[in-house]
Amino acid sequence: MHWLYEANPAGPCQLWVAEEMGTGRIVATRPVFPWRVRVGHREVLVAQAGDAMTHPEFRRRGVFTSLVQVVWSELRDQGVPFSFSFSNAGALSVYRKTAVGQGSRAGTHEVLWFRRLVYPLSWRLILGRTPAIGGLITGLDLPRRVFPRRRLTLPKHLSVFRVDRFDREFDDLWIRTAQQYGVLTVRDSRYLNWRFMDPPTGAFQVLGLRTQGELVGYIAFEVDAQGNGWIADLFGLPNPEIVAALLRASLGAMLEMGCATASILVATDNPFVRVIRDVGFFQRADRFPMAVHVYRDGVDAETALDARRWWAWYGDRDVERLAKHP
Ligand SMILES: CC(C)(COP(=O)(O)OP(=O)(O)OC[C@H]1O[C@@H](n2cnc3c(N)ncnc32)[C@H](O)[C@@H]1OP(=O)(O)O)[C@@H](O)C(=O)NCCC(=O)NCCS
Structure with missing residues (x-):
């Protein structure tokens, strides 16, 4: 509270x-x-x-x-x-x-309109939840675990690091990058630490991405009690290579943590839906809205009513733990 x-x-x-x-x-x-x-x-x-x-x-x-x-x-x-x-x-x-x-x-x-996209990380763990089938499939899981690892490799010029606290490097990323977006939560270190590091039920997992020493993006996720990963937020240079690398970095980390699946809730108008699918996520049927309530017409309202101009992820929602809600 x-x-x-x-x-x-x-x-x-x-x-x-x-x-x-x-x-x-x-x-x-x-x-x-x-x-x-x-x-x-x-x-x-x-x-x-x-x-x-x-x-x-x-x-x-x-x-x-x-x-x-x-x-x-x-x-x-x-x-x-x-x-x-x-x-x-x-x-x-x-x-x-x-x-x-x-x-x-x-x-x-x-x-x-948000949709859930899922990436199966381990068929052994997924099918293990249905014991009769799980017993048969266990041996088939090995190639599946090796295969994603190869697909999750990042280009050599990108390096991933674990973020324990958002600092001035992230403020700088925000200042350099924000003007390339239309409407979005201010993702400076003050907000990011509150949102992803300081919830009383524990911090999210956050990975940063650098190229030639410069921060180009981050991704935040959490793992629920059933061992499923949930991507809450990603932000950085709005370019397909960076977005794909952030997703792959988080999938690799979830795999290491023994997760069965990874989910991301994506607005259907997000310009990177295609990239997310190309990484290997596939769509589930669920769909739910984010509504905008306009009190004053004008340029702010006009921008906020244009779905293609939003950069919103499920981590923008006002709940501490996201995995319980979708
Ligand atoms: C959603 C919620 C807050 C609505 O509260 P509420 O006080 O019942 O809302 P209202 O009475 O103003 O309106 C509810 C409906 O009753 C209708 N209504 C209003 N006055 C009425 C009356 N005198 N007699 C019969 N129906 C009436 C409204 O038109 C509305 O109809 P609709 O569902 O077709 O739109 C309540 O159902 C709730 O607490 N739900 C659980 C928590 C929740 O879902 N919160 C929202 C999280 S996003």
Whole structure:
């Protein structure tokens, strides 16, 4: 709680609640987390809406609708151009009916659709989960383990290192690289340490990538209790060789850690979907949205509603551990 609600370097949570008249009992909550994003060439303070809840006894009476109306109006009055959320169908249905703000773009838009792509690292471990088949297939796993290792080799001019703490080298990468993107979370060391190093349940695994001594990207992932890897974030020079190398580096590390599969949740409009598939990930059926809630029409909203301009990964979501959620 402290990590998300108070320690966020973009600022503490704005927590809105609905109370029952008379008893003062809290019956619904609408937290809003400040979020620093870069939109075009400017840094803008927006918000991520998450963790909303209405007490089960008070549902379907319009409590959440009223709360959202109040909070969205407040954000508009604070000058926040838009917020975004990884919402479920129930919350989205309310948001769609709650347009607050001026201009034709005001309101909720499902801008990004995330899909899960999976890379099988070890058939022995995957099939071991279905014991009857697993027994037969064990011997077949050896070539599979050797094969990916060869495919995961990086070009000689790239070197991988483990990141224990994001420092000025990462600030420098951000400064050098950010202008090549449209709209994205500000990935400076302050944010990255909070997001991937300081969660109370433990740090993510992070690998950095250098070429000729210069940092060109990083990738962050976690491993869940079942031994599956989940890629949370990757960032660097927006070029296919760097993206492929980051993915391969993380797959190699997961293989060493004994993971069975690696998953990445990718926005379908991400320009590197093809690269991710070429590395060997294949698509699963699940699909869920990231919505943008516009309060002030203008150039910020226009950019944020263009799916092709977003650089968003599942690590942008306001939850500490990602593997539990998709
Ligand atoms: C999603 C959630 C916050 C909605 O809270 P809520 O207070 O029930 O929301 P509302 O009553 O304002 O609206 C819910 C629905 O009831 C309808 N409704 C509103 N007033 C109503 C009334 N008097 N009678 C019947 N239905 C009503 C709304 O139109 C809405 O319908 P829809 O689902 O077709 O859009 C609540 O279901 C919840 O806590 N779910 C579990 C946690 C969760 O999923 N949180 C969101 C995380 S992203």
